[in-house]
Amino acid sequence: MIPGSAHRPSRPFFALAILAVAGAALSGCASGAAPAAPASAIPLADEASILTDVCPAMIVIQATWEPEVDHGPFYGLVGPDAVIDADKKSVTGTLVDGGKSTGVQIEVRSGGSAIGYQPVASQMYTDTSITLGSVPTEDRVAGAASQPTIGVFATRQQSPQMIMWDPETHPDWTSIADIGKTDATVVVPKGGLYAQALVAKGVLKQSQLSDSYDGSPARFVSDPSIAQNGFATSEPYIYEHEISQWDKPVKYQLVKDAGYDVYPDALSIRSADLEKLSPCLTKLVPILQRSALAYLADPAPTNALIVKLVEEYDTGWVYSAGVAEAGAGILKNLHLMAGTDPSVPIGDFAPERAQSSFEQVTALLGASGVTIEPGLKADDIFDSQFIDTSLTGK
Template identity: 55%
Template sequence: MSLSACGAGAQTSTGSAEKLAAAPSADRLAGICPKTVVLQIDWEPEAEHGPLYNLVGPGYTVDTDKKRVTGPLVIDGQDTGVKIEVRAGGSAIGYQSVASQMYVDKSITLGTVTTDDAIVAAAKQPVTAVAALMKKSPQMLMWDPKTHPDWKTIADIGKSDVKVVTSEGATYAELLVDKGLINKGQIDTSYDGSPSRFVSDPAIAMQGFATAEPYIYEHEINSWGKPVKYQLLSDVGYSVYPEAISVRSGELTKLSPCLKKLVPIIQKSTADYAADPGRALDLVNDLVTQYNTGWVYSKNTGVYAAEEMVKLGVLGNEADGSVGGFDMARVKSSLTTFKPLITSSGATVPAALTADKLATNQFIDTSIGMKTS
């Protein structure tokens, strides 16, 4: 894609928003939502955020300094009348949590916050999820099948004394210990995202995403170049909604007229992305290149991830056939499970916190779902 300069730190795609048809009145957001809906993502551009990048229409502008993309907010190729700005997380926000960033910068309309992170934030930075970006977490623990041919599940890892390399503060690690699946002495919180530890010591188990590492390790890490095995954490009780699309809880009522129209548009975008992720993946690839943060994410990895999200049920309909909604029993279960784990670590969780403060289905259109074969 050829690009033309547009001021310091910004570039513009060659597409033109002027050619966009106006969306029908049901999908028109002008005068109801902010003129620019600002969406804070938790990490660098990747396929897991595809339903959100899918909302960015042609004629978008990329701010390479602040790591943001802004364009017309579109659905079905039509202009809703407002803009959307998707902001990268990770290094772009100093590795702060999205909830904390939402309270530092009140220009943010929505942010992606995982259920356990929302519980952690509830005391000082409460957020309420209004749509589920993904149905279940793609996080996993992986291992080398050649070194451990007898391992089939995470419980098998716990029967050994090998190190389990995770990120510091990972709530799911405490969950695995609490459930007796992993011994506390096995947890090694030195995970830094680099493959070098696993490649040099294939005896360990390590965290990762089932939508990325299996492909990357087999096809893109020359020093490895073979399959890995894994089990999803969602299979063993990590029942969170990952990176759920959330608002500051105190602004839920104020934003309700906007959310009533915007959330179904996000649902449609999710269903569209699951069926045809190509356009969103092109944008992800463009942003990875332009941001140039050192984040390595190939287009092939993105294609793999989008396919695996559907295959594994990471993207999927809830029991009522709709996409983007919450099983509130699961949200309640997550609160029951993680509250004591979080408080035992020294954090404060409000005694009055309930599942309906963490998530709501009030804006979900139950008629919108992914097509199933």
């Protein structure tokens, strides 16, 4: 069984009272949404992008969390005939490539509360209608024995996970290593593997860690002496613009820049489905690559859908248009989605980095008591064979 909360990405559920301004912004955005277009009005894509004969009639993608910009490439595949199911927390429509129909449908399902905070890999084995799921590297390693999955598309090259602090309280901190030189408390999610990695590297001390982070801003607001887990694509904007009790900038460093640099997650299939799905993935993965590039070039249309989904799903997850716009900017400006190496195609797994990710995660999970499948290799959890190497982010 794959560990659940120990490796599940943690995202903030902010109280609606605190984020009244954000809620108002969401309502305004939703009221201006255009009605869905009929599928017949969507022009057909070129033959190279037609998926009718090689893919399921409905491609189901299971997200790892609530709708957010980090998942822009696959929300961007949903055509203008999108239908939102607020009860199932899913959106369905024509799967498009550059706005043109590929001949099949796509359903993107929300994660997080919609699946009871279960790991996506577990959900994939419970519900085999799921074609691809967004599975963290840690879960692909930990679940290799009982729920094996293999990543075929890196939605992000780098993780937005970070540790943040108050620059007024700590003007001398410029990095996570600076925090480690003090006795300041660092609040992280329970079971967060990256925190243990930073302890193992000597960047932080075990005595500093408090694994009590629940996504609420209350502790940080009331005690700015602490450092706190977060994501560069959300918390810095939210704390500065949407939490009235804070209403000022925070400083942060990405965890990857402090020494835990692994592929954060990937769209993955059940390993046993690789042969069956190969003809589909040969066409679908390049479509995902083009969707990622299109999102980076113009995130606004997909962001509008993401914000609309959050409003319709009404789970307590709050995500304003401002957060989406800022988050997309961070993904682009910090090269989190496309990466910093122009030789690596978008969505690809670079062999050396895949091996390094595998070794770091395997060592940390093993040290925490997780039994690693004997003989497991990086190639068992990373597969780049479907990547179009001509599609780069530069």
